[in-house]
Amino acid sequence: QEFTLRVADSFPTTHPYSINTKAWLDLVTKRTDGRVAFSYFPAEQLAKSADLLDAAENRLADIVYAAPLYLSDRLPLSTVIALPLIGNITDPQKLNDAFNELALNELNEAELLPQNVRAIRTLATAPYQLMLRGDKIETLDGLKGKKIRSSGGVQERSVAALGAVPVAIPAPDLYPALQRGTIDGSLFNTPTAAGYKIQEQLKWSTDNVNLGLFPVLYVINEDVWQGLPEDIQTIMMDTAREVVPPVIQADNERHNEFGEALKQNGGGYYQISDAELQKWQERLEPIWDNWVSDLDGRNQPGKKIFDRWTELATQ
Amino acid sequence: MIAGGIVVLLVALIVFGMPIAFALAVSGALGLYLQVGFGPMLGILQTTPYRSSANFLLSTVPLFILMAELLARGTIVRDLYRACYMWMGHIRGGLALAAIAANVGFAVLSGSSTAAAAAMSRISMPEMRRYGYNESFSLGVIAVGGTLSIMIPPSLPLIIYGVLTETSIGKLFLAGILPGILTTLAYILTIIYKVKRNPEIAPATERHSWSERMSTLPRVWPAIVLVFLVLGGIYSGAITATEAAAVGAAGALILSVAFGGLRWKGGYEAFDATLRTTAMIFAIIIGAMVFGYFLTITQVPQALITMVGDLPLPPWGILLIILLFYIVLGFFIDQLAIIILTLPLVFPLVQSLGYEPIWFGVVVTKTAEMGLVTPPLGMNVFVAAGAANGRVEDGFRGVSAFLVGDFIVLALLVLFPQIVTFLPSLIN
Amino acid sequence: MVRRVLAAVENLFGWFGLLALASLMLLVTADSGGRYLFSEPISGVYEVSELYLMVAIVFLGFAQTQRRRGHVRVEMVLEKLPLPVRRVLEVLYLLAAAFVFGCIAYMAFRSGYNNIAAGRWTTGVFSIPTGPSWLIAAFGASVFTLRLLLDAFDAARGHSMAAVSHTPEGIQS
Ligand code: NA
Numbered sequence: 001q002e003f004t005l006r007v008a009d010s011f012p013t014t015h016p017y018s019i020n021t022k023a024w025l026d027l028v029t030k031r032t033d034g035r036v037a038f039s040y041f042p043a044e045q046l047a048k049s050a051d052l053l054d055a056a057e058n059r060l061a062d063i064v065y066a067a068p069l070y071l072s073d074r075l076p077l078s079t080v081i082a083l084p085l086i087g088n089i090t091d092p093q094k095l096n097d098a099f100n101e102l103a104l105n106e107l108n109e110a111e112l113l114p115q116n117v118r119a120i121r122t123l124a125t126a127p128y129q130l131m132l133r134g135d136k137i138e139t140l141d142g143l144k145g146k147k148i149r150s151s152g153g154v155q156e157r158s159v160a161a162l163g164a165v166p167v168a169i170p171a172p173d174l175y176p177a178l179q180r181g182t183i184d185g186s187l188f189n190t191p192t193a194a195g196y197k198i199q200e201q202l203k204w205s206t207d208n209v210n211l212g213l214f215p216v217l218y219v220i221n222e223d224v225w226q227g228l229p230e231d232i233q234t235i236m237m238d239t240a241r242e243v244v245p246p247v248i249q250a251d252n253e254r255h256n257e258f259g260e261a262l263k264q265n266g267g268g269y270y271q272i273s274d275a276e277l278q279k280w281q282e283r284l285e286p287i288w289d290n291w292v293s294d295l296d297g298r299n300q301p302g303k304k305i306f307d308r309w310t311e312l313a314t315q
Numbered sequence: 316m317i318a319g320g321i322v323v324l325l326v327a328l329i330v331f332g333m334p335i336a337f338a339l340a341v342s343g344a345l346g347l348y349l350q351v352g353f354g355p356m357l358g359i360l361q362t363t364p365y366r367s368s369a370n371f372l373l374s375t376v377p378l379f380i381l382m383a384e385l386l387a388r389g390t391i392v393r394d395l396y397r398a399c400y401m402w403m404g405h406i407r408g409g410l411a412l413a414a415i416a417a418n419v420g421f422a423v424l425s426g427s428s429t430a431a432a433a434a435m436s437r438i439s440m441p442e443m444r445r446y447g448y449n450e451s452f453s454l455g456v457i458a459v460g461g462t463l464s465i466m467i468p469p470s471l472p473l474i475i476y477g478v479l480t481e482t483s484i485g486k487l488f489l490a491g492i493l494p495g496i497l498t499t500l501a502y503i504l505t506i507i508y509k510v511k512r513n514p515e516i517a518p519a520t521e522r523h524s525w526s527e528r529m530s531t532l533p534r535v536w537p538a539i540v541l542v543f544l545v546l547g548g549i550y551s552g553a554i555t556a557t558e559a560a561a562v563g564a565a566g567a568l569i570l571s572v573a574f575g576g577l578r579w580k581g582g583y584e585a586f587d588a589t590l591r592t593t594a595m596i597f598a599i600i601i602g603a604m605v606f607g608y609f610l611t612i613t614q615v616p617q618a619l620i621t622m623v624g625d626l627p628l629p630p631w632g633i634l635l636i637i638l639l640f641y642i643v644l645g646f647f648i649d650q651l652a653i654i655i656l657t658l659p660l661v662f663p664l665v666q667s668l669g670y671e672p673i674w675f676g677v678v679v680t681k682t683a684e685m686g687l688v689t690p691p692l693g694m695n696v697f698v699a700a701g702a703a704n705g706r707v708e709d710g711f712r713g714v715s716a717f718l719v720g721d722f723i724v725l726a727l728l729v730l731f732p733q734i735v736t737f738l739p740s741l742i743n
Numbered sequence: 744m745v746r747r748v749l750a751a752v753e754n755l756f757g758w759f760g761l762l763a764l765a766s767l768m769l770l771v772t773a774d775s776g777g778r779y780l781f782s783e784p785i786s787g788v789y790e791v792s793e794l795y796l797m798v799a800i801v802f803l804g805f806a807q808t809q810r811r812r813g814h815v816r817v818e819m820v821l822e823k824l825p826l827p828v829r830r831v832l833e834v835l836y837l838l839a840a841a842f843v844f845g846c847i848a849y850m851a852f853r854s855g856y857n858n859i860a861a862g863r864w865t866t867g868v869f870s871i872p873t874g875p876s877w878l879i880a881a882f883g884a885s886v887f888t889l890r891l892l893l894d895a896f897d898a899a900r901g902h903s904m905a906a907v908s909h910t911p912e913g914i915q916s
């Protein structure tokens with residue numbers, strides 16, 4: 001083999017994204033007839049989520065998972081897809097394609113290449129939903145004063161804008177906090193939440209709201225990338241897209257399992273009415289404006305990225 | 316090759332008296348330099364120390380220590396121990412038993428054994444010394460008692476195991492209860508046995524009269540109020556397990572000032588000592604993380620696991636080797652790091668051998684618990700000794716007898732998996 | 744002179760550490776109390792605790808802890824070695840640790856500088872800059888490095904062997 005690359009991410013090996021990354025790497029090795037080999041370090045074995053981008057910059061690893069929401073001080077533009085209620089696409093494949101288009105072009109140019117890394121593989125989770133341990137809440141009035149866990153950033157703003165009380169809780173405390181009623185619910189996406197097993201402590205979850213997507217970028221150190229022959233580059237990019245459908249299917253299966261677990265607790269998935277969603281959107285739109293003006297104020301192309309994403313996420 | 320050399324270097328440095336935190340950081344950094352070069356080594360040194368401290372979950376470490384310091388500088392703890400002594404003083408080893416009991420209480424609150432060892436060391440070591448307890452025995456009791464915090468739920472390793480393997484955390488917690496009780500029993504029996512054999516390690520006093528005993532009770536209530544405040548706070552859902560440390564410290568401050576005679580000087584000393592103990596513990600955590608990243612990147616542990624899986628042995632044979640592997644790895648690496656590092660490879664293997672995920676999670680946690688007190692890297696021994704100005708080697712000597720009990724409990728969990736699986740099976 | 748300045752800086756850092764510890768206790772208590780009693784948590788406590796208070800509590804205490812010989816070690820073998828050997832080992836240990844923590848300090852300064860230069864802030868409801876938090880780590884690690892170097896110098900001259908004998912509170916410089 002000619003190249004051995006270290007790949008690091010933070011997903012547990014049982015997580016669909018980790019399984020999918022392994023499949024991608026194996027496919028690259030196979031397609032290049034073994035010219036590229038990988039040593040893969042999942043589950044934060046090489047660095048914590050927030051440090052993975054640094055790991056790619058200082059060559060501790062060559063390819064890393066960069067989570068814009070954990071690095072929102074350094075990858076603010078890439079958090080655009082976490083903004084709530086943008087666009088009307090619900091098909092996960094189309095959402096993934098749209099984010100891939102944005103990342104590989106605009107985001108690479110505006111924010112990743114200046115930090116000497118390049119996005120070569122992207123994923124977008126299922127949309128964030130409102131999950132509750134008690135009775136279902138269908139209106140803004142019902143949400144008022146409810147304690148909802150958010151993982152910070154845009155999500156925290158969304159929870160506050162909807163009139164609920166945003167609560168910051170470290171992930172390992174989430175399960176017991178739901179169990180004992182420290183919080184009334186959480187914003188989360190079903191496939192990831194299933195990994196934390198919080199469905200055991202939940203009754204209801206919306207399934208028709210898009211409170212934002214969680215962006216996943218796999219970036220490669222730009223010097224390493226430029227050192228790879230063009231045919232290998234092409235194979236890596238092509239295979240990265242090729243392996244996406246299986247991960248979407250795995251996410252769907254988890255979504256269904258999650259729903260089954262909710263039913264066992266006497267709840268299930270439920271929908272927010274269109275009229276009500278209209279009201280939610282009015283509350284949430286200022287977050288969009290805030291996101292744009294904040295970035296534009298720091299000489300970043302916030303408006304341009306926001307418009308492009310709106311365009312890609314709407315058909 | 317490099318991995319072996321660096322492990323030998325680490326052991327040599329620790330044995331020859333390099334401060335443990337430095338030994339871990341230096342040998343880890345050297346190993347990283349040899350394995351991946353200077354730039355990546357600097358990269359690890361850039362992010363690891365910062366990220367290990369900028370961590371909300373770990374805020375329980377300084378805050379629980381502060382709670383212990385505040386209680387210990389006032390009279391509240393002394394009154395509590397005096398009461399224990401009046402009631403149980405005629406039983407040999409009464410203070411050691413009280414320390415285990417207090418650790419069980421702490422374990423129900425907290426999932427961090429480091430915080431437990433530091434807090435209980437500050438609280439109970441001075442009292443055990445005051446009553447003439449053997450130094451190594453006392454340190455052993457505290458170090459090993461602190462490990463109960465990860466066996467008895469809530470438990471940080473069980474949560475991380477649950478997330479990494481997608482096993483139900485609720486069931487894991489249930490599964491940990493009986494092994495936690497069994498472990499507690501093993502420690503109690505070990506204390507009773509040791510004190511029977513060497514009565515001088517735990518001097519007893521005369522039996523106190525009932526009126527003397529009753530007279531101690533009115534002074535115990537501040538401690539009980541604090542326990543109820545924190546426990547009640549957690550179980551009513553008012554606060555999370557992490558926040559409990561802050562509420563406990565604030566409660567200890569108020570109660571100690573109001574009822575424990577704590578004044579400016581004692582308060583200052585409590586905060587000051589907390590900072591030093593915290594720096595000592597985090598220096599070791601940082602060193603252990605750096606060293607852990609080095610071992611990971613050599614991929615030697617991973618290769619060893621793959622090798623074990625390919626051995627032509629019956630399932631129980633492979634399982635035994637895996638458990639042995641966990642115990643040996645526990646000599647050198649931080650317990651959470653081991654779980655994160657090995658589970659991606661070990662978990663699928665164990666599943667393919669037909670073992671139950673919940674059972675294996677508890678068994679792994681049991682080995683992690685043992686690793687906390689085995690030399691040369693025995694976090695709880697370092698912390699217990701460091702927090703009480705004791706000697707590390709005394710701590711390791713004191714722990715050895717308890718490890719026998721731990722091994723027996725581990726064997727029981729392996730031979731009778733029902734001990735683990737019984738409670739979770741009830742909620743299906 | 745160097746000794747006195749270093750000790751003064753360490754003491755100053757110690758006070759900041761105390762302040763951070765007290766703030767951590769009060770803020771987290773107030774946050775959880777406010778959330779439970781009035782459904783009014785304090786926005787930003789999580790971020791401030793993590794990025795500033797914890798970093799200050801940990802990093803600002805390193806040097807003082809070294810000055811008072813608070814970093815635990817195994818002494819059994821060391822005590823049996825002849826004094827000159829002990830002295831050589833001690834100097835080597837301190838220099839090696841100083842090198843590693845010097846690297847940590849340098850890299851933390853770089854991160855802090857980069858974050859400040861790029862104007863990086865957190866993005867929650869309560870937004871705080873991330874750069875200064877790295878600088879706290881950098882200053883703490885720098886003073887710790889200086890303390891290790893000074894101790895190495897003392898050990899080489901044969902002073903301060905308190906590091907090897909067991910006197911936890913050690914000599915005050
Ligand atoms: Na516990």
Ligand code: NA
Binds near residue numbers: 645647687689692694
């Ligand atoms: Na150990």
